[in-house]
Amino acid sequence: MTLTTKLARLAAVACVMVLGACKPASEAPRANVTGAGSASHAEDYRETSPGKPGGTLRVSTASDSTTLDVHSISHGNTQWLGRILFDCLVYQDENGNISPWLAKSWDISPDGKTYTFHLRDDVTYSDGEKFNARAVQLNLEHMRDPATKSPLAAAYIAPYVDGRIVDEYTFEAHLREPYSPFLDVLAQSYLSMLSPRQIEHAPKSIAEHPIGTGPFVLESYTRDQGLNFVKRTGYHWAPAVTRHQGEAYLDRLEVSIVPEAMIRFSALESDQSDFTVDAPAQNARAIRNNPDLQMYSRVRKGNPFRSLTFNVEKFPFEDVVVRRAVAKAIDSEGLAWITGFGEYQPKTDLLASNTRYYDPAFKDALRYDVAEANRLLDRAGWTGRDAQGYRVKDGKRLAARVLTYETGAYPSSVAVAIQADLKKVGFDLSIDLIPLAQLTEQRYTGNFQLLGGGYWHTNTADGLYILYHSHSINTPTFIGQNIGSFRDEPLDAALTAARLTTDPVELQKLYSIAQQRLVENVPAVPLYESHVLVAFRNKVKGLMFDTSHNTPIFTAVWLDPEAK
Amino acid sequence: MSLSINQNVPAGLIHIARPRSTRRWAVRPGLLLAGLFVLLLVIAAIQPGWLVAGDPFQAISRAAYSAPGSQYWLGSDENGRDILTRLVYAARPSLVLGVSATAIGLLFGTVFGLAAGLGPRWLDGAVMRLVDVLLAFPDLLLALVVITFFGQGQLNLIIAIGIANVPRYARLVRAQTLVVRGAGYVEAATTLGLPRHSVILRHVLPNAIKPILILATIGIGGNIVNGAALSFLGFGAAPPAPEWGGMLAMGRNYLANAWWLVAWPALAITLTVVSISVIGRELLRRSEGKRS
Numbered sequence: 087m088t089l090t091t092k093l094a095r096l097a098a099v100a101c102v103m104v105l106g107a108c109k110p111a112s113e114a115p116r117a118n119v120t121g122a123g124s125a126s127h128a129e130d131y132r133e134t135s136p137g138k139p140g141g142t143l144r145v146s147t148a149s150d151s152t153t154l155d156v157h158s159i160s161h162g163n164t165q166w167l168g169r170i171l172f173d174c175l176v177y178q179d180e181n182g183n184i185s186p187w188l189a190k191s192w193d194i195s196p197d198g199k200t201y202t203f204h205l206r207d208d209v210t211y212s213d214g215e216k217f218n219a220r221a222v223q224l225n226l227e228h229m230r231d232p233a234t235k236s237p238l239a240a241a242y243i244a245p246y247v248d249g250r251i252v253d254e255y256t257f258e259a260h261l262r263e264p265y266s267p268f269l270d271v272l273a274q275s276y277l278s279m280l281s282p283r284q285i286e287h288a289p290k291s292i293a294e295h296p297i298g299t300g301p302f303v304l305e306s307y308t309r310d311q312g313l314n315f316v317k318r319t320g321y322h323w324a325p326a327v328t329r330h331q332g333e334a335y336l337d338r339l340e341v342s343i344v345p346e347a348m349i350r351f352s353a354l355e356s357d358q359s360d361f362t363v364d365a366p367a368q369n370a371r372a373i374r375n376n377p378d379l380q381m382y383s384r385v386r387k388g389n390p391f392r393s394l395t396f397n398v399e400k401f402p403f404e405d406v407v408v409r410r411a412v413a414k415a416i417d418s419e420g421l422a423w424i425t426g427f428g429e430y431q432p433k434t435d436l437l438a439s440n441t442r443y444y445d446p447a448f449k450d451a452l453r454y455d456v457a458e459a460n461r462l463l464d465r466a467g468w469t470g471r472d473a474q475g476y477r478v479k480d481g482k483r484l485a486a487r488v489l490t491y492e493t494g495a496y497p498s499s500v501a502v503a504i505q506a507d508l509k510k511v512g513f514d515l516s517i518d519l520i521p522l523a524q525l526t527e528q529r530y531t532g533n534f535q536l537l538g539g540g541y542w543h544t545n546t547a548d549g550l551y552i553l554y555h556s557h558s559i560n561t562p563t564f565i566g567q568n569i570g571s572f573r574d575e576p577l578d579a580a581l582t583a584a585r586l587t588t589d590p591v592e593l594q595k596l597y598s599i600a601q602q603r604l605v606e607n608v609p610a611v612p613l614y615e616s617h618v619l620v621a622f623r624n625k626v627k628g629l630m631f632d633t634s635h636n637t638p639i640f641t642a643v644w645l646d647p648e649a650k
Numbered sequence: 651m652s653l654s655i656n657q658n659v660p661a662g663l664i665h666i667a668r669p670r671s672t673r674r675w676a677v678r679p680g681l682l683l684a685g686l687f688v689l690l691l692v693i694a695a696i697q698p699g700w701l702v703a704g705d706p707f708q709a710i711s712r713a714a715y716s717a718p719g720s721q722y723w724l725g726s727d728e729n730g731r732d733i734l735t736r737l738v739y740a741a742r743p744s745l746v747l748g749v750s751a752t753a754i755g756l757l758f759g760t761v762f763g764l765a766a767g768l769g770p771r772w773l774d775g776a777v778m779r780l781v782d783v784l785l786a787f788p789d790l791l792l793a794l795v796v797i798t799f800f801g802q803g804q805l806n807l808i809i810a811i812g813i814a815n816v817p818r819y820a821r822l823v824r825a826q827t828l829v830v831r832g833a834g835y836v837e838a839a840t841t842l843g844l845p846r847h848s849v850i851l852r853h854v855l856p857n858a859i860k861p862i863l864i865l866a867t868i869g870i871g872g873n874i875v876n877g878a879a880l881s882f883l884g885f886g887a888a889p890p891a892p893e894w895g896g897m898l899a900m901g902r903n904y905l906a907n908a909w910w911l912v913a914w915p916a917l918a919i920t921l922t923v924v925s926i927s928v929i930g931r932e933l934l935r936r937s938e939g940k941r942s
Contacts, residue, residue: 348906368907420711424728427715427907492884499728499900502890506709506729519888 130384130631131180132329137628137644142338145640146350148364150310150343153293156278157229160238162543165635166363168275170315170339172298175203175222175272175279177325178545178633182387182442184269187325188217188279188299198264198586205255209323211281212303219257221282223249226259228285229277241552242271242544264586266593267548273634274545299323301334301641312342324641328630335628335644354379354621360645363638365621367429373621380624383429384636386616387441388542388549390433391495393421393504393613394488395537397570402484403535409608411462413452415511416504422614424499429619433612436550436604440636443547443597451605452612459511468512477512485514489529490538491522500613501538529569530560541616542567545634547597551581554600554609572609625649681932684925691922694741704735706892715908725910728900729890733910737918740892744922747808748874752866754812755873759819760859766820767827767858768850777820784817789876797885804887811876815869819862826858833857864937868930871923878919894919 151161156168177187189203209217226246229239245265250258261268271277281297294307301324302315317334324330342359344350347366353359355376365373365381373381393416396403403409422430434452437444468477468484477484490501498519505515515536520528528534542549552558556573558566580599587593618636622629627649628642694701713730716722724733766777784792789811796810830836831854839849878895880886886893894915901911 347903351906368904372906417711420714420730424711424714424730497728497900497903498889502729503709503711505890506707507711509707517889 128180131633132327132630133628133642135628137335137642138646139333139335139644140337141335141645141647142340143336143361143626143640143643143645144359145339145341146344146353146359146362146364147341148343148345148347148350152309154296154304154307155234155280155289155292156276157225157236157239157280158234158293160276163363165275165543165632166637166639167313167341168278169300169632169637169639169641170302171296171300171304172275172278172280173209173300173323174274174277175205176269177327178270178273179327180633182270182545182633184273185325185327187273188323192269194588198266198588199261201259201261201268202252203257203259205257206323207255209299210320211283211297211299212318213281213283213297215281215283215297217279217299218254219251220254221279222257223251224282224285225277225279228280228289231289233289239276242274242277243268266585266588267546270546270548270634271544275632275635302336302339305338310343312340315339315341327633328639328642330630330642334641336640339640351621354623357623360626361620361622361638363618363620365619367426367617367619370427370429370619370621378624379621380626381619381621382629382631384618384620384631385431385438385440386543386618386636387438387634388544388546388616389436389553390438390615391541391613392539392610393418393500395540395570395610396572396608397532397535397537398573398609399532399571400535402486403570405466406607407462407466408468408484410452411459411466411511412508412513413608413611414455414462415459415513416507416611417454418611418613419454420507421500421503424503425495425497426614426617430614430617433614434605435601436554436610436612437547437597437601438615441545441547441549443594445594445598445601447598448601448605452608456510463511463513471512474514475509475512476514483514484512485516486535487516487518488536488538489518489520489525489534491520491525493539495541496539504538532560532569532571537569540610543616543635547593547600548581548585550597550600550604551585554604555581568609570609572607574603574607577603577607681928684928687921687925688929691741691745691925694738695745696742698738698742702732702735702738704732706731706736706739707890708732708735709890715904715911717908718910724914725908727897727911728904728908733897733914736892736897737894737914740894740897740915740918743804743887743891744874744877744894744919747804747811747877748870748926750808751811751815751873751877752870754809755815755819755869756862756866758813758816759821760823760855760862762816762820763823763825764827764850764855764858767824767831768854774824778824781817781820785821789814790879793876793880794883794885797880802885802888804891807877807880807886811873811880814876815873819866822862822865823858826862827854830854830857861934861937864930864933867933868927871926871930874926875919875923878915 147163149163151159151163151167153159154167154171156164156172173188175187175189176184179185188209189205191204193202203222205219211217226243226249228234229236229243230246245261245263247260247262249260252258279299280292284292284297296304301318301321303318305314305316307313315338317337319333321333322331344353350362350364351366351369354362370381373379396409398404418432418434422432435449463477468479470478472478472483488501490496492498501517505517508515529537542553544552552567554568554572554577556568556578558568559571560566560569577600580596584593584596620638625646626643627646628644630639630642631637632639708731710730713726714728716726718725722732727733727736762777766774792814793810796813797806800806800809836849836853839853878898881893881895882899884899886896889896897915898912904911
């Protein structure tokens with residue numbers, strides 16, 4: 087692992103944390119309405135009836151992704167911005183199977199190490215350049231180029247060794263080892279196919295003037311203010327799964343960046359904007375009660391939000407019983423209420439419920455149960471009590487510090503609520519509210535007992551490998567996402583085996599084992615699902631959601647002039 | 651709010667100059683209410699348990715954002731804590747901050763003011779130019795600068811606001827000193843051969859500082875507002891400590907659906923400042939009545 091890779095990973099992690107922090111703050115869901123995750127409707131992911139072309143859609147979002155080079159960031163906005171400008175090699179269908187997009191078909195060698203992609207021959211970039219095998223090769227190179235400082239895409243294609251251009255429209259990717267999530271991650275917006283000409287000649291220009299094959303073309307981008315897009319004429323390669331044919335319906339798409347939640351809401355209400363991709367959870371009820379507005383809530387696949395991540399090498403969390411007791415003492419439903427206003431689906435297991443191979447069998451293991459938490463702590467020997475009512479054992483108080491920083495996604499009220507919950511079982515939690523830079527440093531030196539917050543979105547159950555496999559543990563030479571140094575041999579075995587097979591039955595078995603090991607060994611406390619909350623005016627029709635990210639796709643959106 | 655208080659200070663000086671005959675012991679109802687409120691604040695600061703039974707840290711997440719009602723008289727906050735209980739418990743840090751910051755400002759302001767008013771001309775010039783420079787910064791900005799150097803926390807907040815007060819008091823004390831220095835009784839004392847330090851301690855200081863002490867009473871209110879403003883900006887005590895400014899800061903995010911998170915602490919700050927100002931003005935009036 088080279089220094090640059092390390093730095094890139096560090097940057098990535100930091101980005102994800104920032105993200106995890108700032109962006110979901112403003113997104114939420116339909117939790118109470120549909121039971122969030124599991125209930126996703128097939129029509130959410132496809133065009134149901136043709137729309138009318140024309141018009142301008144005004145969209146608001148909470149934050150700026152700061153660059154449009156989607157390979158170089160892990161910002162949450164990439165999930166929907168990428169779909170506006172770019173296309174991917176493949177696309178997931180509503181069940182999580184891989185379906186064609188820019189690649190018509192693909193073959194996987196029996197050893198799982200060679201992927202041959204047969205590409206569409208009719209796709210062009212908006213500057214007229216052809217999309218071909220060389221474009222794919224340059225894109226994969228760009229993702230892992232240390233100069234790209236990719237926080238996410240590079241890690242996802244880590245097993246990629248090199249590629250071979252078989253002919254103009256056939257590309258062969260060689261992997262170091264079998265890696266079954268390869269196609270899944272290639273379906274993510276973060277791994278979109280950028281312009282090979284830009285990658286080769288002006289990679290820096292991608293950040294502000296990206297060229298793509300997508301349904302819209304960037305017209306202008308002003309940092310922290312907004313982006314304007316116009317329809318790409320001649321576009322006709324939307325993923326078959328979406329059932330959209332031909333060009334986008336909208337002539338223009340204007341995205342403005344509005345950090346203030348109240349303003350996003352009031353602009354929508356007063357018809358100054360048509361759509362917000364970051365609907366504020368606290369205004370959800372008002373939006374639903376407004377006959378002019380609609381609201382949709384979706385859940386991101388992968389890993390849910392965590393309320394706490396344990397450092398399993400530090401007192402008192404080396405004891406799994408204490409970890410389980412803490413998890414059971416935290417009222418995740420209450421936490422979901424204080425930040426989500428009934429919009430967030432509380433979570434008691436560690437894989438997002440709409441992820442393929444999610445197994446609901448373990449969702450009760452960490453359920454909120456104060457009596458059981460007390461029993462567990464008694465059993466672990468924490469039977470004494472000191473003057474303030476906290477548990478003691480061998481003269482030592484049951485206490486820990488949680489490191490956190492103030493963000494929209496994890497406001498200090500969450501830490502305060504956890505503190506109050508834990509006090510009820512005699513656990514003394516103190517809150518260390520520190521700046522992000524300091525937190526990042528302590529996080530990587532392992533100098534903490536507990537970390538507050540965090541989430542990692544991906545479109546496959548392999549997200550568990552990234553967070554909890556012992557190969558993902560931080561070492562002096564490798565920066566991994568398993569920050570709590572969690573290790574469990576059966577879990578490692580299951581997650582490793584899952585990367586080696588593509589058999590759904592086998593995968594279900596392996597990921598079930600993984601999920602069971604996780605709730606039994608409690609590396610972290612789940613909080614709620616990672617929600618996407620969008621709201622829009624009634625005239626907006628044809629909205630569909632991304633099968634990978636559950637964020638909106640604007641290709642089939644149209645404006646109905648008759649609707650109010 | 652803080653602005654109006656700041657303007658009141660010079661206004662107060664003008665009052666001194668205007669002779670008035672007041673009915674000395676007649677108590678106006680506004681004054682009585684203000685006095686009662688301050689008394690309540692003092693009780694809350696010393697023994698909050700006498701006013702409310704609850705625990706300000708008792709949080710029930712599921713009961714968060716409850717509207718004012720029989721269970722939570724003033725509603726519950728973003729963590730499902732009783733707002734009334736937290737308001738009462740937040741009185742102590744606010745009062746302590748107001749009083750100690752004013753004391754710091756007064757102490758150093760007096761030292762500088764006396765030095766400038768009585769010292770050699772070059773010292774006067776140096777101190778007053780420094781004060782002019784500091785006065786050019788708004789109080790809050792000055793306090794923020796100090797916090798940047800000292801770091802966060804309740805004690806540093808007090809020091810920061812105290813230091814931000816120094817220039818104003820220095821200028822007032824200097825002006826009063828100059829007035830008193832030329833007064834007949836000081837000249838008389840000097841003529842009688844009293845040593846310089848006893849003239850200063852026995853005659854100049856007490857007479858120069860008296861009107862300023864009364865102004866400082868009003869200043870306590872202003873400092874409470876500044877403290878709340880700084881903790882609103884996130885420079886106060888860390889959560890979960892109850893603090894009016896902090897409560898405001900948290901509550902503003904939920905203004906659209908839970909107004910009570912913001913309304914009550916705002917009201918508490920307003921009433922406190924108004925009450926203290928009313929009492930301070932009354933003191934001012936009295937002192938001036940005595941003198942005339």
